[in-house]
Amino acid sequence: xxxxxxxxxxxxxxxxxxxxxxxxxxxxxxxxxxxxxxxxxxxxxxxxxxxxxxxxxxxxxxxxxxxxxxxxxxxxxxxxxxxxxxxxxxxxxxxxxxxxxxxxxxxxxxxxxxxxxxxxxxxxxxxxxxxxxxxxxxxxxxxxxxxxxxxxxxxxxxxxxxxxxxxxxxxxxxxxxxxxxxxxxxxxxxxxxxxxxxxxxxxxxxxxxxxxxxxxxxxxxxxxxxxxxxxxxxxxxxxxxxxxxxxxxxxxxxxxxxxxxxxxxxxxxxxxxxxx
Amino acid sequence: xxxxxxxxxxxxxxxxxxxxxxxxxxxxxxxxxxxxxxxxxxxxxxxxxxxxxxxxxxxxxxxxxxxxxxxxxxxxxxxxxxxxxxxxxxxxxxxxxxxxxxxxxxxxxxxxxxxxxxxxxxxxxxxxxxxxxxxxxxxxxxxxxxxxxxxxxxxxxxxxxxxxxxxxxxxxxxxxxxxxxxxxxxxxxxxxxxxxxxxxxxxxxxxxxxxxxxxxxxxxxxxxxxxxxxxxxxxxxxxxxxxxxxxxxxxxxxxxxxxxxxxxxxxxxxxxxxxxxxxxxxxxxxxxxxxxxxxxxxxxxxxxxxxxxxxxxxxxxxxxxxxxxxxxxxxxxxxxxxxxxxxxxxxxxxxxxxxxxxxxxxxxxxxxxxxxxxxxxxxxxxxxxxxxxxxxxxxxxxxxxxxxxxxxxxxxxxxxxxxxxxxxxxxxxxxxxxxxxxxxxxxxxxxxxxxxxxxxxxxxxxxxxxxxxxxxxxxxxxxxxxxxxxxxxxxxxxxxxxxxxxxxxxxxxxxxxxxxxxxxxxxxxxxxxxxxxxxxxxxxxxxxxxxxxxxxxxxxxxxxxxxxxxxxxxxxxxxxxxxx
Numbered sequence: 001x002x003x004x005x006x007x008x009x010x011x012x013x014x015x016x017x018x019x020x021x022x023x024x025x026x027x028x029x030x031x032x033x034x035x036x037x038x039x040x041x042x043x044x045x046x047x048x049x050x051x052x053x054x055x056x057x058x059x060x061x062x063x064x065x066x067x068x069x070x071x072x073x074x075x076x077x078x079x080x081x082x083x084x085x086x087x088x089x090x091x092x093x094x095x096x097x098x099x100x101x102x103x104x105x106x107x108x109x110x111x112x113x114x115x116x117x118x119x120x121x122x123x124x125x126x127x128x129x130x131x132x133x134x135x136x137x138x139x140x141x142x143x144x145x146x147x148x149x150x151x152x153x154x155x156x157x158x159x160x161x162x163x164x165x166x167x168x169x170x171x172x173x174x175x176x177x178x179x180x181x182x183x184x185x186x187x188x189x190x191x192x193x194x195x196x197x198x199x200x201x202x203x204x205x206x207x208x209x210x211x212x213x214x215x216x217x218x219x220x221x222x223x224x225x226x227x228x229x230x231x232x233x234x235x236x237x238x239x240x241x242x243x244x245x246x247x248x249x250x251x252x253x254x255x256x257x258x259x260x261x262x263x264x265x266x267x268x269x270x271x272x273x274x275x276x
Numbered sequence: 277x278x279x280x281x282x283x284x285x286x287x288x289x290x291x292x293x294x295x296x297x298x299x300x301x302x303x304x305x306x307x308x309x310x311x312x313x314x315x316x317x318x319x320x321x322x323x324x325x326x327x328x329x330x331x332x333x334x335x336x337x338x339x340x341x342x343x344x345x346x347x348x349x350x351x352x353x354x355x356x357x358x359x360x361x362x363x364x365x366x367x368x369x370x371x372x373x374x375x376x377x378x379x380x381x382x383x384x385x386x387x388x389x390x391x392x393x394x395x396x397x398x399x400x401x402x403x404x405x406x407x408x409x410x411x412x413x414x415x416x417x418x419x420x421x422x423x424x425x426x427x428x429x430x431x432x433x434x435x436x437x438x439x440x441x442x443x444x445x446x447x448x449x450x451x452x453x454x455x456x457x458x459x460x461x462x463x464x465x466x467x468x469x470x471x472x473x474x475x476x477x478x479x480x481x482x483x484x485x486x487x488x489x490x491x492x493x494x495x496x497x498x499x500x501x502x503x504x505x506x507x508x509x510x511x512x513x514x515x516x517x518x519x520x521x522x523x524x525x526x527x528x529x530x531x532x533x534x535x536x537x538x539x540x541x542x543x544x545x546x547x548x549x550x551x552x553x554x555x556x557x558x559x560x561x562x563x564x565x566x567x568x569x570x571x572x573x574x575x576x577x578x579x580x581x582x583x584x585x586x587x588x589x590x591x592x593x594x595x596x597x598x599x600x601x602x603x604x605x606x607x608x609x610x611x612x613x614x615x616x617x618x619x620x621x622x623x624x625x626x627x628x629x630x631x632x633x634x635x636x637x638x639x640x641x642x643x644x645x646x647x648x649x650x651x652x653x654x655x656x657x658x659x660x661x662x663x664x665x666x667x668x669x670x671x672x673x674x675x676x677x678x679x680x681x682x683x684x685x686x687x688x689x690x691x692x693x694x695x696x697x698x699x700x701x702x703x704x705x706x707x708x709x710x711x712x713x714x715x716x717x718x719x720x721x722x723x724x725x726x727x728x729x730x731x732x733x734x735x736x737x738x739x740x741x742x743x744x745x746x747x748x749x750x751x752x753x754x755x756x757x758x759x760x761x762x763x764x765x766x767x768x769x770x771x772x773x774x775x776x777x778x779x780x781x782x783x784x785x786x787x788x789x790x791x792x793x794x795x796x797x798x799x800x801x802x803x804x805x806x807x808x809x810x811x812x813x814x815x816x817x818x819x820x821x822x823x824x825x826x827x828x829x830x831x832x833x834x835x836x837x838x839x840x841x842x843x844x845x846x847x848x849x850x851x852x853x854x855x856x
Binding site: 002003006007009010011013014015017018020021022024025026027028029030031032060063064068070126127135136137141142143 | 476517518521522562563565566567570571574576579582583586587590771774775778779782796797798801802803806811812813814815816817818819820821823824827828831835
């Protein structure tokens with residue numbers, strides 16, 4: 001009898017842990033899907049938009065460049081002033097030294113992506129390195145492994161945010177085609193569509209906490225289905241109070257399938273219905 | 277024959293093996309596996325099989341390696357105190373471990389087979405990298421077996437005098453070999469997380485020592501070393517509790533009560549510094565790759581640390597509850613019972629802070645109800661400074677429980693006892709102020725220094741433990757000892773000793789899942805991608821279910837081991853007519 005009691009008690013303890021593991025939010029993390037981009041057809045705006053998606057997606061930049069203080073919050077600070085000040089810093093002795101304007105910022109950005117320790121922003125160096133070693137990985141190497149074209153796109157995005165002329169030009173050659181099975185098909189759920197187009201990078205969706213774009217709770221009540229469609233396809237037609245124009249990519253009409261657009265619209269409409 | 281030159285030659289060979297780069301494969305990059313490189317057996321992919329076998333092997337190996345460590349200490353205590361009870365208990369612990377040893381090797385063999393069947397390309401690369409180290413591992417395994425059997429079977433032959441010291445030396449060598457065996461195995465794991473001694477293509481550029489000595493190797497070695505002791509203590513505690521519950525005589529009950537108390541003490545001693553070893557490991561992970569650190573602590577795995585908090589909370593509550601029940605073993609213990617509710621309050625309060633999450637995955641409706649993604653009042657309790665403060669206070673409270681039990685059995689007779697008590701109380705008061713103060717400082721310091729601010733907290737907790745023990749030890753010289761009524765324990769107290777191994781086992785499974793998941797979709801981080809259909813991180817629920825299944829399997833194995841141990845002590849009486 002003692003044996004049975006002990007086994008039943010131990011199993012009950014075990015099952016309580018299992019139950020707890022099953023009632024917390026469940027997320028399965030799949031390897032990042034390779035985005036197929038027709039590089040040859042990209043104009044500067046397309047390059048900037050691609051760079052933005054890379055910044056929040058494959059580049060994993062927002063893991064550290066956010067409001068938690070691990071790295072400068074590049075989506076919140078005035079990049080034009082900030083980059084100019086860094087290049088002018090007497091500690092800076094990198095490749096942008098001696099260059100002017102957009103060319104200097106372009107060179108600085110490329111250097112900081114490919115050789116992050118060339119200049120470390122004060123207070124953000126590895127512990128004990130006296131700001132001489134950056135904790136940032138080289139983005140062209142694993143695990144991030146951005147291609148040359150992708151690095152260009154991220155630079156274009158940051159230059160655009162800094163308010164300077166975009167110095168990189170869309171590459172003439174298309175990047176290697178993704179391996180079989182890696183090509184991305186149309187998203188089949190609203191969450192997949194929102195992940196695919198990087199909406200949660202700027203908007204607070206699925207707990208991302210982002211606040212670059214306006215909050216979307218209740219957006220269905222405010223704009224209706226047609227209004228949401230228009231806001232996605234023509235983001236500059238009407239700008240929410242307190243937000244800047246030209247931040248949201250303007251080429252979703254070319255990138256999204258109708259089914260994906262409708263999934264996102266359905267989801268955003270549902271945000272306004274709960275609790276009514 | 278002159279042995280000098282031979283020894284020098286062997287040492288030179290060992291040094292060359294450790295320090296010279298592996299020239300045979302230098303310059304050859306890691307292979308790039310494709311989906312076809314991952315065979316299935318009966319429609320089953322490799323991950324569930326390898327996961328279950330690796331976890332089971334780890335549970336058994338942790339237990340088998342840990343037991344001889346504390347057995348050696350108990351045996352030495354028996355020699356120094358000239359109390360034969362220690363010797364007999366140490367031997368009984370070893371008997372349990374011996375029954376588990378063969379099963380550990382069996383599961384280890386199964387794991388190796390599964391790895392080669394399901395992950396041939398990965399194993400081919402790892403064998404290329406570690407090369408001759410595999411033979412060293414095999415040699416160490418052979419030596420471990422030799423010294424384990426020698427240590428156990430020579431127990432009675434080397435029982436007294438100088439022979440006993442020789443026996444203790446055998447135990448020391450056994451532990452040295454066992455620990456080295458674990459460190460060598462750990463190198464494979466840490467190489468896969470943070471490769472060293474290879475270039476960015478995976479080609480070997482360094483010596484085997486550089487390959488082994490990656491940034492996470494020593495933190496993991498320490499973490500597993502301490503965790504094994506706590507785990508081993510918890511498992512033998514369950515054995516003692518079961519024998520206590522099924523004891524038929526008062527002597528038996530007294531023996532197994534004492535054994536249970538000792539086991540709980542071993543588990544707590546191993547457990548107290550464990551969070552600090554965990555901080556070190558995590559700090560090194562962040563230093564190696566901030567991305568990896570954030571994936572573990574701030575990404576999709578963050579909820580696992582809330583589950584870990586629940587497990588550690590239940591371990592501390594169970595260990596403390598057992599110690600509080602133990603106050604009833606002595607007459608002097610009763611005067612300390614009024615402190616128990618306060619200790620419980622600290623433990624429960626600390627536990628609640630620890631389980632408070634920071635960043636949650638929320639539905640839009642929940643975001644609306646919270647008014648944001650973080651709770652306005654409880655949100656600040658979700659970050660590291662609050663959790664570090666909570667865990668340090670919980671550990672201090674646990675130490676108080678232990679200290680009260682120790683004091684219950686003694687009356688200090690030194691004249692300065694009141695001053696000693698005052699200093700100890702002052703130590704605790706300053707420690708609490710320091711821990712809370714450092715915690716508050718953590719809120720105003722940049723994120724990168726938040727973990728750093730836990731160092732003074734850890735130092736404070738450890739200092740209080742060390743200085744309190746020293747002062748108590750000095751105060752209790754020549755103390756009047758009160759009789760401890762071993763066996764005078766409530767039945768329900770023994771169930772606390774079953775919570776410990778269940779929680780430890782499940783937590784080890786959970787930590788294994790985290791450790792493996794931080795590599796995301798890489799076999800060898802940044803070097804070799806996982807192209808298998810299992811290259812995703814399963815949900816916490818799925819992982820929890822898998823861990824539970826393996827834990828149930830381990831429980832079945834341990835029940836078998838306990839049964840074998842008990843069987844070994846049963847002697848069938850001779851049938852009438854036959855001489856004994």
